[in-house]
Amino acid sequence: MSRRSRVSATRLVTASTQVDRGAEVEPRRVSHYWCASDHRTSAAFAVDVEPPAEWPCRTCSGPSALERGTARVAIRPRLFPRTPYEFLMMRRTVEDGERLLAEALVAMREGRYPR
Numbered sequence: 001m002s003r004r005s006r007v008s009a010t011r012l013v014t015a016s017t018q019v020d021r022g023a024e025v026e027p028r029r030v031s032h033y034w035c036a037s038d039h040r041t042s043a044a045f046a047v048d049v050e051p052p053a054e055w056p057c058r059t060c061s062g063p064s065a066l067e068r069g070t071a072r073v074a075i076r077p078r079l080f081p082r083t084p085y086e087f088l089m090m091r092r093t094v095e096d097g098e099r100l101l102a103e104a105l106v107a108m109r110e111g112r113y114p115r
């Protein structure tokens, strides 16, 4: 790599991170957000824009609201699939289980179970 190409690559990177020195900064207003765990997050927005109703919490990444105590609770994706018991309880009630158990016990005592 020639010296010239290295220099231009460095310039490209620094140009994107540089602030326009001497340029007037847009007036900003700081908005405060609170998540469901009461973490406070501050974010600055231009004064002529409406601050978003929701902003991610800097501490826990959950949704934060402008009004304290009104943030919705973050819905975390399930890490594990449902257990066999959960699948069973989707199809049956506890009363169903009691009835089936009673039938099975009667059948077992009468010698009909297992067939």
Ligand SMILES: [Zn+2]
Binding pocket: 035, 036, 037, 038, 039, 057, 058, 059, 060, 061, 062
């Ligand atoms: Zn939080």
